Amino acid sequence: MKKRSRILSVVFAMMFSLALFTGCGNTEKTMTDREGNEFTLPNKIEKIISTAPSNTEVLVELGLSDKLVAIDKYSADVEGVNTDLPQIDFRNPDAETLISLDPDIIIASGHNKTGEEDPFQLVKEAGIPVVYIPSSYSIDGIYGDIEFIADITNTEKQGEELIKNMKSEVEAIKAIGDTITDKKKVYFEIGSGSSLYSFGKDTFLNEMIQIIGAENIFANEDSWISPTPESVIDANPDVILTNVPDTNGVSAVDDIKSREGWDSITAVKEGQVYSIDKNSSSRPSQNVIKALKEMAKAIYPDEYK
Structure with missing residues (x-):
């Protein structure tokens, strides 16, 4: 009986060691x-x-x-x-x-x-x-994407540092934006041609306008939209931003300024129409910070020097 017990003990020990080894390797x-x-x-x-x-x-x-x-x-x-x-x-x-x-x-x-x-x-x-x-439709969502990619690629520390730096930049801009009481109305054009394209709430670009301390003229609309020219004219934005590339040698800014009826818009009359970097303002990555800074300086140049 004792011999059998010793044999069983050895077998169990070997099984435990094998399981432990397998678990470590897999x-x-x-x-x-x-x-x-x-x-x-x-x-x-x-x-x-x-x-x-x-x-x-x-x-x-x-x-x-x-x-x-x-x-x-x-x-x-x-x-x-x-x-x-x-x-x-x-x-x-x-x-x-x-x-x-x-x-x-x-x-x-x-x-x-x-x-x-x-x-x-x-x-x-x-x-x-x-x-x-x-x-992702929010900056928090972008943080989550970065964290996920860092997690699956075993670069967690780099991901944490990247997110930390992004949050620091956003918080610095938001601290200024929170002090702005005279909120400018902004129209951001992300596409033009046969139709215009912009965005409403539940988009990271709308969130960025809010962080800066301004107001998207289509903030009550849902997600990505195709507004009419008349709706932009009626909203009368103080600032117009665009990330549309030049077409046939004509800049998007000049195109906007030359549209029929748009000369009545405050932004056009006062020359407050600006181009924003296309890639950083359309790709949900850490580079949205570049677009955020460009947008802030365009909308409130005195506050974001």
Whole structure:
């Protein structure tokens, strides 16, 4: 009986040691992405595919540019990115190409989807994890995106420092904005042509206008909108901002100033029409701080010297 007990003890000890060894070696864990989908995080992240410039900007800032093996075409202008990387059309991604790059993970965007269909389903079935980061509608959401990317790439400290610096910049601007009682009315144009495009509440750009101490003329509208020229004229903004690129050699600012009937708008009459950097004002990454500062100086040049 004693011999049998000793044998059982040895067996249990070996089983415990094996379980402990296996547990230490297998560090994969199940997580939830920013869209709410479960995925298994690999042991190591050495090769990354980024499908949106906002995510690429975060990855580069976290010091991970050397781990990128492919990007979307809009990420090509992100400072610090190797322009020789494959640039893939992620609205219709080729699964075979993506699988051949053998990435450890694909960091995708909500913009990659059309409807409910998952464009990366075949890639997922091949065993490559894909995480979705929908476009955030608030600065807090951007902090959360950065924290998530830092968490899955084992760059938590860099992520914390990045978020800390962003919060410091936002708080400094908000401290000034909170003292402004004479709130200027602002129209921010993010698209023009056959229709105009702007935004209302539940967008990070609307939040940025509020932080500065001003008021979006369409703050009562929901999310991204297509206002009529008449609605802009009727709202009579004090300042007009635009991040629309030049078209056929004509600047967006000059285009706005020359529109029929817009010469009655206070912003146009007083020359308060300004161009804001396109990338930093349209991509939900740490670079929104650049746009925030530009917007602040354009709207309240004396307060934000």
